[in-house]
Amino acid sequence: MTDSLxxxxxxxxxxxxxxxxxxxxxxxxxxxxxxxxxxRLRAAGFIPGFLHPCSGQEAVAVGVAAALRKDDVLTSNxxxxxxxxxRGADPARMYAELFAxxxxxxxxxxxxxxxxxxxxxxxxxxxxVGGGIPLATGAALQLKRLNSQALAxxxxxxxxxxxxxxxxxLNLAALWQLPVLFxxxxxxxxxxxxxxxHMVLDNVxxxxxxxxxxxxxxxxxxxxxxxxxxxxxxxRARSGMGPTLIEAKTYRHKGHFEGDMARYRPKEEVxxxxxxxxxxLFPEVLRDELGATDADLDRVREAVEAKLDLDIxxxxxxxHPLPEDALEHVYVDSYNGKAxx
Amino acid sequence: xxxxxxADGIRQAIAEEMERDPAVFLIGEDVGESGGVxxxxxxxxxxxxxxxxxxSPISEEAIVGAAVGAALVGGRPIAEIMFSDxxxxxxxxxxxxxxxxxxxxxGRLSAPLVVRMVTGTNGSTGAQHSQSxxxxxxxxxxxxxxxPSTPEDAKGLLKSAIxxxxxxxxxxxxxxxxxxGGPAGEVVExxxxxxxxxxIHREGTDVTVVSYLKTREYAMAAAETLAEEGVSCEVFxxxxxxxxxxxxxxxxxxxxxxxxxxxxxxxxxxxGAEIAAWAxxxxxxxxxxxxxxxxxxxxxxxxxxxMEKFVLPMADRIAESIRTLVLNPSRQLQxx
Numbered sequence: 190m191t192d193s194l195x196x197x198x199x200x201x202x203x204x205x206x207x208x209x210x211x212x213x214x215x216x217x218x219x220x221x222x223x224x225x226x227x228x229r230l231r232a233a234g235f236i237p238g239f240l241h242p243c244s245g246q247e248a249v250a251v252g253v254a255a256a257l258r259k260d261d262v263l264t265s266n267x268x269x270x271x272x273x274x275x276r277g278a279d280p281a282r283m284y285a286e287l288f289a290x291x292x293x294x295x296x297x298x299x300x301x302x303x304x305x306x307x308x309x310x311x312x313x314x315x316x317x318v319g320g321g322i323p324l325a326t327g328a329a330l331q332l333k334r335l336n337s338q339a340l341a342x343x344x345x346x347x348x349x350x351x352x353x354x355x356x357x358x359l360n361l362a363a364l365w366q367l368p369v370l371f372x373x374x375x376x377x378x379x380x381x382x383x384x385x386x387h388m389v390l391d392n393v394x395x396x397x398x399x400x401x402x403x404x405x406x407x408x409x410x411x412x413x414x415x416x417x418x419x420x421x422x423x424x425r426a427r428s429g430m431g432p433t434l435i436e437a438k439t440y441r442h443k444g445h446f447e448g449d450m451a452r453y454r455p456k457e458e459v460x461x462x463x464x465x466x467x468x469x470l471f472p473e474v475l476r477d478e479l480g481a482t483d484a485d486l487d488r489v490r491e492a493v494e495a496k497l498d499l500d501i502x503x504x505x506x507x508x509h510p511l512p513e514d515a516l517e518h519v520y521v522d523s524y525n526g527k528a529x530x
Numbered sequence: 531x532x533x534x535x536x537a538d539g540i541r542q543a544i545a546e547e548m549e550r551d552p553a554v555f556l557i558g559e560d561v562g563e564s565g566g567v568x569x570x571x572x573x574x575x576x577x578x579x580x581x582x583x584x585x586s587p588i589s590e591e592a593i594v595g596a597a598v599g600a601a602l603v604g605g606r607p608i609a610e611i612m613f614s615d616x617x618x619x620x621x622x623x624x625x626x627x628x629x630x631x632x633x634x635x636x637g638r639l640s641a642p643l644v645v646r647m648v649t650g651t652n653g654s655t656g657a658q659h660s661q662s663x664x665x666x667x668x669x670x671x672x673x674x675x676x677x678p679s680t681p682e683d684a685k686g687l688l689k690s691a692i693x694x695x696x697x698x699x700x701x702x703x704x705x706x707x708x709x710x711g712g713p714a715g716e717v718v719e720x721x722x723x724x725x726x727x728x729x730i731h732r733e734g735t736d737v738t739v740v741s742y743l744k745t746r747e748y749a750m751a752a753a754e755t756l757a758e759e760g761v762s763c764e765v766f767x768x769x770x771x772x773x774x775x776x777x778x779x780x781x782x783x784x785x786x787x788x789x790x791x792x793x794x795x796x797x798x799x800x801x802g803a804e805i806a807a808w809a810x811x812x813x814x815x816x817x818x819x820x821x822x823x824x825x826x827x828x829x830x831x832x833x834x835x836x837m838e839k840f841v842l843p844m845a846d847r848i849a850e851s852i853r854t855l856v857l858n859p860s861r862q863l864q865x866x
Binding site for chain 1: 555557581584586587589591592594595596597598599600601602603604605607622623626627631632633634635636637638639640642671672674694695696
């Protein structure tokens, strides 16, 4: 399972300062608490739609984002809260969107599955498994056409690696040497189905060789290891050497969606992975390698909680859309504010 | 034979838009040096090179998906899907991604791309290379659907499609290419034609015949025949199905009082049904007989020429339907 994955702590930690380390911790803790609070807010009736929590997978989103530049662009999947928060999104506008308010990121027309922040280059979560992969490939094509140094990232799961969109996109990206990072968060389950029941290979990364690109396995619960691998892949992409498939081995603490009790998973497996929670592992690195104190970590936690309190209060006060707002934004062209007949 | 063919119209629109806007590029199978299966992009390679013509693997989902992704970050892609039948392999990217981008993001992103597709039959192309699927796309809010029937319209509408801020499905009937030579080379100046403006190809007073793509030519032939019999047909080509020129159609119906819709797609669920429903809801005051449709038979397109001609709405079937509509409307249900 994960025995082969060990935490390359000292070497990796050497490259960052305590402040940088605390910022990575802050983002991971923010993602965790954003989702835990969202689950409660959904139970309390504030969120009408689906939630697909990423608790346990935070180190992938934060580690990759730490290797990116401002002009890079990203596409994501149904489990995308961490991806957008890792990129620096505003939790208040995210809550407003989850609450279906008109000041939310998508003006109340998207919800969790379609969350975007165009200013951050975050081109959207996606409700279709594998749907974001061709989009990032195409964004990378346009960036290459512009002779930009920017790149595109797409996050998807092990399940999506069985979609045609994945295979067609990897072939195209390798063929044209497009600047794109294919980041597979392998949480060992495609919806309710174990990896061994949905593919023969042990590693999704092994699929890269079929398309002539590097495929790299990394411990997805080690934020510094993820950052290092992503930075190397980003360097390759920016220097015109094309795409990389990164497989981050990780684990979903909760079910496929909020409310799924995930009884299809063995108890021992869950317990083993809970011990490898990135929010347990990384504070150890911060203490052991960078000299962080408990007070440092508590300060970060308290600041996140206080900020989320304010964000949720703000979101609850936001206006609801009008029913007829549903007719807007079908087309960019305006047809007297109405949907076309 | 004219020196300005349908293929010229398409090729010139692409070339002129590429000259105008460096964001415009083409992506698809065989669009590069080879000039494409129908020769439509011939010569563009020498003029614009690799950066504007991305000759892709046979991967329809990745072709359209890459076009959507490029459009999200400022590109103006034209995705070429060789046969519209193959667009089925790219439906997620068209329907779930491109069509909904602007809406799902509350207007913050958009996907301005054109998907060009060859449609319809042109002689024994068989059931998987001959379909007329335009009505499927009209059913998806967020898409625009264009269906030109002349070289000039093809050029002017494709220019508009490339400049349009929304995803546009652009249908090119292979019967309007093939047998008329590939690009002949004469350059005809055509301004962008705004969407939602129909074109009257023949004025008349007894019946309005709405038709588009290749069927518009059959409608014209039927109108010629009927003129000799004393029936005056107005042939109205909407040119774009979404948006549709309902004002123009209403004006025509005020003149004729009768409506027949002819298209190659199977009648059941075809766009003619939508036009008929609109007329029933909005033009009851001017209609003096029931609305009638002539479509392809509700079958796949067969291979044998005699069967293929039988299922298509050829001129004689359109003419017979018009006779029924004008002279004996109570019989019409039998002739659909």
